[in-house]
Amino acid sequence: MNDAQDVLTGLDPEQRAVAEAVRGPVCVLAGAGTGKTRAITHRIAYAVRSGVVDAQSVLAVTFTTRAAGELRLRLRALGAPGVQARTFHAAALRQLTYFWPRVIGGAVPSVIESKLPVLGEACRRLGVTADRAKLRDLASEVEWAKVTQISPEDYEEAKEKYHRTPPVKPEEMARVYDAYEQIRRERHLVDFETILELTAAVMTEHQEVAAQIRQQYRYFVVDEYQDVNPLQKMLLDTWLGGRDDLCVVGDPNQTIYSFTGASPHYLTGFGAQYPNAAVIKLVRDYRSTPQVVDLANLVIAKGRSPHRLELVAQRPDGPKPQFREYDDEPGEAADVARGIRKLLDKGVPAREIAVLFRVNSQSEAYEKALSDAKIHYVLRGAERFFERPEVRHAVVLLRGAARSAAGEPLASEVHNILSSAGLTPAPPGGGKEREKWESLKALADLAEDMAAEGADLPAFVAELERRASEQHAPPVEGVTLASLHAAKGLEWDAVFLVGVTDGMLPIIYAETPEQIEEERRLLYVGVTRAREHLSISWALSRAPGGRKSRRPSRFLDGLTGRASAPPRLAPGTRERRQVAAPVSCRVCAKTLVNATEQKLGRCSTCPADYDEALLERLKAWRTATAKEAKVPPYVIFTDVTLQAIAERAPATEQELLAIAGVGRVKIDRYGDAVLALCRT
Template sequence: DLTAEEYREQAKAAGRRPGTAPSTLADAMARYTTAKRTAGVLDFADLLMFCARLIEQDEQVAATIRSQYASFVVDEYQDTDPAQQRLLDAWLGERDDLAVVGDARQAVYAFKGAQTSLIRDFPVRFPHAVTVDLVKDYRSTTQVVDAANRLVAGTPEGAGPLLVGMLGDGPAPTVTRCDDEDDEDARIVATVRRWVRESVPAEEIAILHRFNAQAVTITAALRDAGIPVVGGDGSAFFDRREIAQVLALLRTSATQASDDDPADALERALGQVGYDPDRPPDGTGAARERWDALDALRTLVESLPEHLTRTLGVLSADLHRRAAEDHVPQGRGAVTVTTIHKAKGLEWEACLIARATDGSLPSVYASTPAELAEERRLAYVAVTRARRHLVATWSAGRPSGRPGRPSPFLSLLVPAGERSTSRPATTTGRGSPAGSSPAARFTVGQRVTHDRHGLGRVVDVRGGSVTIDFGTDGRRTVRPDHTLTAL
């Protein structure tokens, strides 16, 4: 509930690092507010704020509304934001007839304003509340539950009672190293086929990934292998405006100049809609999502077999075929390909976490301890979607040509001694020099993970010790032994 100027000042005072300058965001907010007022419309945030204000400022309205509701139940409370909490407080008044259900380990919506402190501090705000820990997991096997517990061990969220698997034993989670993303897509197809041979229904299989654009080549590989696919929310990649524009430009070029080189035509079309492969937008947001989508289309075309890129007409027809397939309703017999966020609240017999590289999970945009902690919780959400089968894949080669590193969370997913021999030995960290002292492996500013304290950032290296900022767990000086891993 801030004005544009208040946001500008608070962002500056808090030292926030949004992807866009606070002044630019404040100006956009002011124009947006003016446009709503001119059109006479409200958005959802307005409804929350106006309703809360009305109850807070008018005692008669407050009494009428409170008399209609004896008690309140809030589900997914870990995703509550301050605006929603304000409305809930207004509804309650002086009463405490409230029950909330939530799991702080699955709090993954800080980017939407959700605050984990609301569920964490609930017993403080309501000291007479009775807390019931739901620790018996009837969804997943012991092996999947144990992997989930390892992911949150040593974090503030993992301090409470851990889950106990009630379904008995199952196959151990596995991690697969792939040469590049083409190899990874082929291994994903092979894994899905193996699960189907083992009598896992296709609709009980999910491929989970971090970013929307990552679904494109995965989906294409599955469909090219004859495996039906459905998106997690039914949305279609080819529905994106910029993708539709590129396809329209390619079709026009194919009609006007059938001998045009397909690669040249694609580069021209991408450039016409503002794509520059060498200049991805900084930060996150709509501009970056647009660039990622166009980059994914380019990657898809580059991965196509030669006979589909022989002429511009053939390429255009194939892309339009794929766009049409994106709209084919899929029900039973279709594998789900979706982001981890969209998978929240769902479950499958078998889950494969794809593109599990450092920079993807955790996201390259996660730099603070709090942001890294949320990425770790996102990995927890991914793991707990699986009932029985759980596989993670990562690529040693990236489309950019840079080498890929496995997600640091994979070392927690599969304990030492049980890891696949296909995984490489642990590296010494991002460019940190090897030396005679174990501490020499670490440098100031480097991201690390500690078995007890979780994710953090190195703030000092002195003698044989390393000082790390673990965010909510504070600053700790630790010995650089096997419990500390460079990311």
């Protein structure tokens, strides 16, 4: 392309408005499937091609290495190959590494890829018992504290302010956090949060460094701006240095990472920070059928957000979303497998089908059901493809073989090498071995695709190294099993949203109005992953013959009838409508508004009369139950809920159910055990 105007060809009116808004500040509110990446890459390319800015002066920031790689590929195709597209961490580390010898001196610190080993040592120093699951929870809490700029000495106070529920006692959490930081400094290590912190500090304390970086980067674009956290915002403001040539892109409907410290307020409040900003909305949905878009709009419209975007479908009509109810989880999983088999028989590729759930522990039933149905699947988790041990080992073997390649056909040569690493003709049953097999099979399939294009083994290894640098994992021919969080940013022809019950979506420990609304947005994200086929299902009990005490998610109230008639409900099952009744103090009868007081059923100043021994028994039971389930104790019951149970000592299921924080799902799981403890 030689003419800058060519870059604007094929854009819809709103996308073109984004592309032509070449000077900041610009805020793009982009709904799911509306072509936001297309809009911002064309904006950058148009600005470069029309001479508004040099390509080397642009810094496009996103949240994943894969997304940054995608931006670079598109910009190269549009004639803007010199643009820097990086994650916050990659951009900051590059700058910090460059300036470290000049302004600090000595060796550049090593980067911690995982906090778990350092946290493990911190726990051992303090005598804190922590298995791998608890270490992961501790790491998440440390990351939250660091991105929100909370020091170890301020943690306990901040925990109350932000309503955090740490995996250990607050004072213990603060000590672990402090020990982690001490060990990190002793070992001359930096984690991802420290990289951002130090980069901002170096720029603030050394004006010559700030001047050089600001001279280099004059034009900023930030994708997924609803997911920016306070630390990232601080670094971005430091980069800008009071300038406003900034374009941000995000979707308030897809804010699902607040628990990590991300804040949508930077996106929704962009106009307040920059009163002269251009605000452009992208609402034409090119991904999903009108039936899917209509359901997505209904899900989000029932929420509280004043910033929601209403999508306008651009695709032809498709099938109506299906709503299905089952007696138990195995029955739900088996029928989902049957539904997937029907789609496969109709020609829908397995890689274009996904089963999405709220938490990873739900995947087991679907792994079994798909294995029983002889349907290939792949588990999509948090671990990056090229960081998996089996993939690293395979790449080492392939790299070694490429040095002495004998000219054999690429596909057969790769298959032979991967066979020695564990690739078998048929997949194993499930679990970790299945994940390993799927990884190796993905490499073998990529080799077959490249063999068809005439590639040899050295070219294949070079392609793997390029993909590894950009975290561009090869596609896997199998049905995707993934959590809703892991599914964000992806899309499939057919999506099965499973286990959509109260207690799971919204998750049982989402208690505040803000947390509930984030769970609603999580369902919205799940719905908008589907291009054409969408099924939403739930089971009334966990196991066959179990008590059918579960209920479909409150987020589906009033929606199932509009989208499609649900299948036959169990006898006596009716649509549920919940209206929250006011809660009064059981001591002084005052209306309670504080969430903690409502849960206790009394004012915090009113006297409490309870059996301390019962409270200790409840806590001991909770600890053992959480350990067995490999979840944090607060997932079972929070401290406040245990306190309320101890104060009221319920004797019946109805009395236990009357305590805030004890819903039907928890009655089903823990009711008998709790009542037995109360009778002891």
